[in-house]
Amino acid sequence: MFWEKDRETMDRKELENLQVELLRENIEYAYNNVPFYRKRFDEYGITKESIRSIEDIRKLPFTTKNDFRDNYPFGLLARPMKEIVRIHSSSGTTGKPTVVAYTKKDLKTWADLVARIAKAAGVTDEDVVQIAFGYGLFTGGFGLHYGLENIGAAIIPASSGNTKRQIMLMEDYGATVLVCTPSYALYIAEVAEKLGKDPKKDLKLRIGMFGAEPWSEQMRKKIEESLDIKAYDNYGLSEIIGPGVAGECEMQNGMHISEDHFIAEVINPETEEPVKPGEYGELVITTLTKEALPVFRYRTRDITKLDYTPCSCGRTSVRMSKPIGRTDDMLIIRGVNVFPSQIEEVLFNIEGVSPHYQIVVDRKGALDTVTVLVEANANLFFDEMKKQKQLLDKINDELKTTLGIDVDVKLVEPNSIERSEGKAKRIIDKRKF
Amino acid sequence: MDLNKYKIPQISVFIENKKGRFYNTTRVLKEAGVNIRAMSLADTMDFGILRFVVDKPEKAYEALMDNHFIVKMNDVIAVAIKDECGGLAELLKTISDLDLNIEYMYTFVNNMDNKAVMLFKFEDIDEAIEKLLKAGAELLDEDYFKRI
Numbered sequence: 220m221f222w223e224k225d226r227e228t229m230d231r232k233e234l235e236n237l238q239v240e241l242l243r244e245n246i247e248y249a250y251n252n253v254p255f256y257r258k259r260f261d262e263y264g265i266t267k268e269s270i271r272s273i274e275d276i277r278k279l280p281f282t283t284k285n286d287f288r289d290n291y292p293f294g295l296l297a298r299p300m301k302e303i304v305r306i307h308s309s310s311g312t313t314g315k316p317t318v319v320a321y322t323k324k325d326l327k328t329w330a331d332l333v334a335r336i337a338k339a340a341g342v343t344d345e346d347v348v349q350i351a352f353g354y355g356l357f358t359g360g361f362g363l364h365y366g367l368e369n370i371g372a373a374i375i376p377a378s379s380g381n382t383k384r385q386i387m388l389m390e391d392y393g394a395t396v397l398v399c400t401p402s403y404a405l406y407i408a409e410v411a412e413k414l415g416k417d418p419k420k421d422l423k424l425r426i427g428m429f430g431a432e433p434w435s436e437q438m439r440k441k442i443e444e445s446l447d448i449k450a451y452d453n454y455g456l457s458e459i460i461g462p463g464v465a466g467e468c469e470m471q472n473g474m475h476i477s478e479d480h481f482i483a484e485v486i487n488p489e490t491e492e493p494v495k496p497g498e499y500g501e502l503v504i505t506t507l508t509k510e511a512l513p514v515f516r517y518r519t520r521d522i523t524k525l526d527y528t529p530c531s532c533g534r535t536s537v538r539m540s541k542p543i544g545r546t547d548d549m550l551i552i553r554g555v556n557v558f559p560s561q562i563e564e565v566l567f568n569i570e571g572v573s574p575h576y577q578i579v580v581d582r583k584g585a586l587d588t589v590t591v592l593v594e595a596n597a598n599l600f601f602d603e604m605k606k607q608k609q610l611l612d613k614i615n616d617e618l619k620t621t622l623g624i625d626v627d628v629k630l631v632e633p634n635s636i637e638r639s640e641g642k643a644k645r646i647i648d649k650r651k652f
Numbered sequence: 653m654d655l656n657k658y659k660i661p662q663i664s665v666f667i668e669n670k671k672g673r674f675y676n677t678t679r680v681l682k683e684a685g686v687n688i689r690a691m692s693l694a695d696t697m698d699f700g701i702l703r704f705v706v707d708k709p710e711k712a713y714e715a716l717m718d719n720h721f722i723v724k725m726n727d728v729i730a731v732a733i734k735d736e737c738g739g740l741a742e743l744l745k746t747i748s749d750l751d752l753n754i755e756y757m758y759t760f761v762n763n764m765d766n767k768a769v770m771l772f773k774f775e776d777i778d779e780a781i782e783k784l785l786k787a788g789a790e791l792l793d794e795d796y797f798k799r800i
Contacts, residue, residue: 595666595699596722597722597723597724600664600724601724602662602664602701602724602726603755603756604694604701605755607701629698629699630668630698632666632667632668632673632720632721632722633720633722634720
């Protein structure tokens with residue numbers, strides 16, 4: 220199902236022409252309205268004439284989270300407060316909050332973008348949607364709310380927290396769609412079971428729209444099984460607009476990016492050059508239609524890959540894979556980018572591997588070495604050396620295939636990997652640079 | 653004839669190649685009042701597999717499990733051979749002729765006169781017991797390790 224079919228199925232050549240045209244206008248618009256961009260563009264000698272083709276976007280400098288902080292709170296806004304109708308911001312736990320703002324037109328755009336991902340996931344005006352995202356400064360709650368209202372669904376604005384009440388509301392009001400983080404969806408299922416309910420029968424849920432945190436395919440399966448729903452991923456970030464930047468269609472095979480509003484690039488975060496098509500790298504987004512807060516080449520720090528092959532749903536837009544990590548936790552081993560989440564995925568797919576592992580990076584001479592410590596258990600221990608070696612070789616081979624580098628897997632005794640409350644310490648980097 | 657009596661329970665323990673690990677294992681057995689009859693260590697750079705034949709296998713297994721070791725129990729065969737030049741070669745020739753596949757083997761120090769005892773892990777233990785008995789090999793039964 221589509222929300223704006225003409226736009227969503229636009230011919231790619233036409234789409235590219237539109238992007239170039241909008242980018243040129245946007246450069247001029249930002250230059251005239253945001254002193255920060257005027258200065259930047261002057262430094263780099265950028266005018267709208269610099270853009271002749273879509274590749275010319277690479278001439279533009281990047282924008283980072285630090286630029287938002289340096290211009291706190293309203294330095295990046297292109298419209299006066301008179302025209303601003305909404306302000307959202309991050310929690311600011313890692314420094315000054317990131318502030319974003321919207322004009323009336325921006326809110327309309329946002330509601331249409333979210334309507335697209337809701338339709339793509341199969342939500343209709345017949346649905347009753349429970350939104351268990353926090354309503355507040357965080358863009359998740361309001362973003363999904365207005366988008367779903369836009370398509371005519373009945374919304375239960377439950378907001379976050381109070382899981383028992385969430386379950387009661389879902390059951391009594393007959394919610395058919397659940398909006399929250401994937402981990403909260405699993406938690407809801409667990410609590411419902413503890414309350415003696417069968418979430419598959421007692422709840423009428425059929426669709427889940429989950430986002431705001433990374434999740435794996437295994438987690439999707441688990442959620443779909445425990446709630447008997449189809450679980451769809453969506454992607455967004457407040458610096459760009461909030462949720463609605465990209466979302467999965469019913470194929471569940473990558474998230475369609477609304478390219479008539481955004482230009483997506485994937486770069487090598489080190490060299491800042493584009494990666495080869497289909498390779499993982501950092502997602503960089505440029506807005507094309509934002510009024511209050513135009514952003515050029517924003518470094519999302521999310522690691523994903525782009526798939527331009529046509530999707531059988533009919534949408535012509537590029538699809539981004541589930542982000543596999545953040546540039547912040549990326550390791551560079553012998554020049555190859557490695558994400559702890561890739562290692563975790565390989566380990567968890569091997570029968571019997573315990574969830575306790577640690578990645579140790581060291582340097583011997585000029586060569587980086589990676590050792591993956593895995594806690595042994597009865598499933599991984601064989602009395603025969605031959606079988607023991609076979610298992611270790613299997614793990615080694617699969618890691619090599621996935622990562623493209625040699626790693627050394629070591630079985631260690633149970634409980635020998637340090638436990639920590641909260642976030643586990645997965646990586647020990649002993650290299651000295 | 654009950655061939656199962658020739659299956660000697662063996663305890664295998666996973667140990668990391670780290671100082672004190674070997675000692676810890678034997679300490680647990682000592683505290684459990686278990687006597688080690690035979691022992692072997694297969695080691696690699698990173699880890700080792702410690703194998704024991706003991707007088708009280710169940711007790712040893714439980715004590716090690718309680719102390720969070722990774723333990724497996726499995727069966728081996730004990731064969732007595734002449735303690736003289738060529739004794740082992742003769743047995744190995746028999747095994748080879750019988751087409752039996754040895755996973756690993758180790759020796760057992762004992763007080764039998766003029767006899768040496770070898771412990772074998774075969775790919776197929778039932779087949780090995782049957783064929784070896786037929787070939788006239790002297791197999792020791794489980795009780796032997798409890799008696800001494």
